[in-house]
Amino acid sequence: MHPQIYLNWTAIVAAVVASFVFGWLWHGPLFGKLWCKLMKITMPKKPDPKAMLRPMALTILGTFLIAYVMNSNVAVWRPSTWSVGADAAPYVYGFFAGFFVWLGYFIPQQLSAVAWERRSWGIFGLNLAFHFINLQIIAMIVAHWR
DSSP: OOOOOOOOHHHHHHHHHHHHHHHHHIIIIITHHHHHHHHTOOOOSSOOHHHHHHHHHHHHHHHHHHHHHHHHHHHHHOGGGGTSSOOOOHHHHHHHHHHHHIIIIIHHHHHHHHHHSOOOHHHHHHHHHHHHHHHHHHHHHHHHOO
């Protein structure tokens, strides 16, 4: 039995855009000052747009890779992918796909940052909250938009 996994490029691109907007809100108006304080970064009033191009491009690339993989991750949770039954509501697959990626990959990564990079527990919590919500946004979009 082989799974039938289809890439939904429209959903992947929409997830990247939604994630990018969420990241801007989180690290800007919502928690930008707290994040800078916890990271011990002093930001100029308005960053140089040219200096922002590389980080933004790398963020978009990384988010694209997450959305690309999440598309398949959501699909493997569905019984219909394996031709073994009917699917439940899409949010079920989106939630669990996002949750287990967060649990198995993002929490260990952030724990290592606390252990080896001497990051604070405050930044640990703030980053994990961001990644959990961000993964849920990505997973829900690709789960609902088949």
